[in-house]
Amino acid sequence: MGSVTTLQVFLSEVVGTGLLILLGAGVVANAILPRSKGFDGGWLLINFGWGLAVFVGVYAAFRSGAHLNPAVTLGLFVAQEPFASRTVDGETMATVDPTFANLLVYFGAELLGAFLGAVLAYLAYKKHFDEDADPATKLAVFSTGPAVRSYSWNFVTEVIATFVLVFWVVGAGMTPSGLGPLAVALVVVGIGASLGGPTGYAINPARDLGPRIAHAVLPIRGKGSSDWSYAWVPILGPLVGGALGGLAGSIYL
Known part of the structure; x- marks a missing residue:
């Protein structure tokens, strides 16, 4: 991995993804859990909250290239672009190669990180989770669910x-750290506002699976139930979309 060690990459992604989920699940909890000060804040509050969570x-996670998302990691792997890079004297030098072993480290x-972030979000809103609320509402803080359940079409939306x-x-x-955090955050806000309605836009297998396990x-x-019958959609859909995005990006761009 060059100048970045495997442990540094691992911890970087754990911390970055943990903060992403803590703040992302937190804004959902704020908007939908009973007696929260942000209760009924609406879809755009959630969109912008998730965008700012990505920003943080x-x-x-600057050391690892800040993927925070197995779909991004897979897309870069397919495109054979560096997982992380640094600039020395104006020259960009790869520090994390897109190998299968590194792919597994990121995954x-x-x-x-997603699991730990979800646990912290639960602790922050513990008293609100203790309030009476529909079980589906409590699950929605942790993981995504479709507005209209149709597994095949929900899968297409996530792809x-x-x-x-x-x-x-x-x-x-090539990597989010090279794009700038604000740019990535705004893209996520835009995706949520435009394409998030049908499924809640997981667009990240870890973002859904880690909190669902939590x-x-x-x-x-x-x-209530963790809705495992739906769980494959926000896992496989983003992985397929990420691979296709990486392939198309490497060819077209």
């Missing part, structure tokens, strides 16, 4: 939305 996560770190994200990442700067294991009062 990208800054925090593991992103999933762990399209993630394709947009990864195609843009590959084309505009929901399953945490002692949340009246939590």
Whole structure:
């Protein structure tokens, strides 16, 4: 991995993805949980909250290129672009190569970070989770769900939305740290506002799976099912979209 060690990459992605989910799940909790000061804040509050969560996560994970998302990692792997890079005397030097072993390091770190971030969000809103609320509302803080359940079409939505994200990442700067945190944040806000309605725009397998696992294991009062029958959609959809985005980005751009 050159000047960046495997441990540094792993911890960078854990911290960055953890902050992403803490703030992302936090804004959802603020908008939908009973007696929260942000209750009924609406879809745009959630969109901008997630965008700012990306902003913070990208800054925090600068050492690893701030993927925060297995779909981004897979897209860069398919495009064979560096996972992270640094500039020395005006020359860009790759520090993390797009190998299969490094791919697994990123995947593991992103999933762990997402789980930990979800746990912290739960702790921050513990008393609100203790309030009476529909179990689906409590699950929605952690993971995505469709507005209209149709597994095949929900899958298509996630593929399209993630394709947009990864195609843009590959084309505009190869890694989020090279693009600038604000630019990435605004793209995520735009995707949420435009394509998020059908599925809640996971566009990130770790973002959905890590918190869904947290929901399953945490002692949340009246939590109900973790909806594992739907869980494959926000995992496979973004992975397919990320791979296609990386391939298209490498060819077209």
